[in-house]
Amino acid sequence: MPILTIESTCDETAAAVIDEDGQMLGDCVATQESLHEQFRGVVPEVAARAHLERILPVIDTALRKAGIRPQSLSAIAVADRPGLAGSLLVGVTAAKALSVAWQKPLVAVNHLHAHLYACQLASDIDVYPCVGLIVSGGHTSLYHCASPLDLRYLGGTIDDAAGEAFDKVAAMLQLGFPGGPAVSRLARHGNRTAYQFPRSMIHEDHFNFSFSGLKTAVRYAIVGPGHQDFSKLNLSDDEKANLCASFEAAVVDILVAKCVRAIHANQSDRLIVGGGVAANEFLREELENAAEQQDFDLVIAPLHLCTDNAVMGAIALEKIKRNEFAKLDLDITPGLQRGF
Numbered sequence: 269m270p271i272l273t274i275e276s277t278c279d280e281t282a283a284a285v286i287d288e289d290g291q292m293l294g295d296c297v298a299t300q301e302s303l304h305e306q307f308r309g310v311v312p313e314v315a316a317r318a319h320l321e322r323i324l325p326v327i328d329t330a331l332r333k334a335g336i337r338p339q340s341l342s343a344i345a346v347a348d349r350p351g352l353a354g355s356l357l358v359g360v361t362a363a364k365a366l367s368v369a370w371q372k373p374l375v376a377v378n379h380l381h382a383h384l385y386a387c388q389l390a391s392d393i394d395v396y397p398c399v400g401l402i403v404s405g406g407h408t409s410l411y412h413c414a415s416p417l418d419l420r421y422l423g424g425t426i427d428d429a430a431g432e433a434f435d436k437v438a439a440m441l442q443l444g445f446p447g448g449p450a451v452s453r454l455a456r457h458g459n460r461t462a463y464q465f466p467r468s469m470i471h472e473d474h475f476n477f478s479f480s481g482l483k484t485a486v487r488y489a490i491v492g493p494g495h496q497d498f499s500k501l502n503l504s505d506d507e508k509a510n511l512c513a514s515f516e517a518a519v520v521d522i523l524v525a526k527c528v529r530a531i532h533a534n535q536s537d538r539l540i541v542g543g544g545v546a547a548n549e550f551l552r553e554e555l556e557n558a559a560e561q562q563d564f565d566l567v568i569a570p571l572h573l574c575t576d577n578a579v580m581g582a583i584a585l586e587k588i589k590r591n592e593f594a595k596l597d598l599d600i601t602p603g604l605q606r607g608f
């Protein structure tokens with residue numbers, strides 16, 4: 269029997285119906301990009317209110333697309349961590365209410381584990397054990413993944429996430445929100461060596477990342493220290509493209525170097541990569557090159573499963589196999605201890 273999965277950790281309201289083999293039968297994602305664009309970032313209060321309006325229609329749509337009635341579901345899964353508190357609360361409360369109303373067991377899913385599980389959904393082989401990179405708007409972390417649910421934190425960002433840096437650079441260049449796709453589009457026409465931006469900690473023998481210095485370096489390259497008003501800038505398209513290309517090259521160099529280091533340190537032969545920034549074309553190309561040169565297997569989440577979605581909530585099937593159900597007192601866990 270299929271399961272219903274619900275995702276509302278940040279600014280996408282999503283639901284999906286997944287059969288017992290992990291096949292998606294129907295899904296729906298309501299994006300909030302247009303609501304947050306004017307603020308050039310996600311506003312938690314706005315996100316929570318929008319989830320509240322959308323969650324039931326989104327669930328209805330997923331069920332309708334799948335042609336499944338609630339009675340036919342075997343469980344209801346929901347991402348309970350990590351994320352914005354107000355956003356998480358809407359999904360978790362809806363899942364608990366439906367679990368009671370429809371008398372279905374509840375399963376709690378870790379959103380980060382789910383991002384990596386998107387790689388398993390795209391693969392014919394069992395991708396675990398492996399090294400996993402999650403690179404998104406809120407997270408940039410490396411794990412050793414013994415199984416979908418047994419992850420050991422290797423390291424992560426000590427300040428901004430990579431996606432956040434993309435969004436901030438896009439905001440400086442007035443490219444709209446979310447910034448990743450816009451920066452990436454412009455970068456294609458730019459010179460990746462036009463600016464020598466810093467690659468913080470790239471040679472250090474650990475798995476932590478830092479992107480805030482890079483963000484500041486881009487800012488100084490655009491307006492110089494102390495200058496605030498980005499709206500008065502009059503950069504040519506070529507200048508913008510060079511800034512984007514050089515910034516993207518720095519982010520990608522750092523991510524690839526740390527992944528390769530983690531592969532070697534863990535004597536692993538496979539890397540899996542998930543999260544919104546995994547949609548980045550240049551990152552995907554450079555990871556492919558590294559995999560070929562360093563002889564490891566690479567599985568990157570398919571494009572449609574990189575940014576937040578409920579299909580990756582199929583990881584709930586792994587919890588069901590282990591008999592790991594949540595109780596009705598399930599609470600949200602917005603922040604994680606480093607790594608979990």
Ligand code: KG4
Nearest residue numbers: 404405406431446447448544545548575576
């Ligand atoms: O996984 P996600 O939807 O949300 C979080 O869990 O954080 O990731 C969203 C992030 C945003 O920062 C967005 O700018 C970034 O992913 N992103 C990209 C691309 N597409 C989305 N960054 C770089 N290149 C892209 N093509």
Ligand code: ZN
Nearest residue numbers: 383404575576
């Ligand atoms: Zn996410």
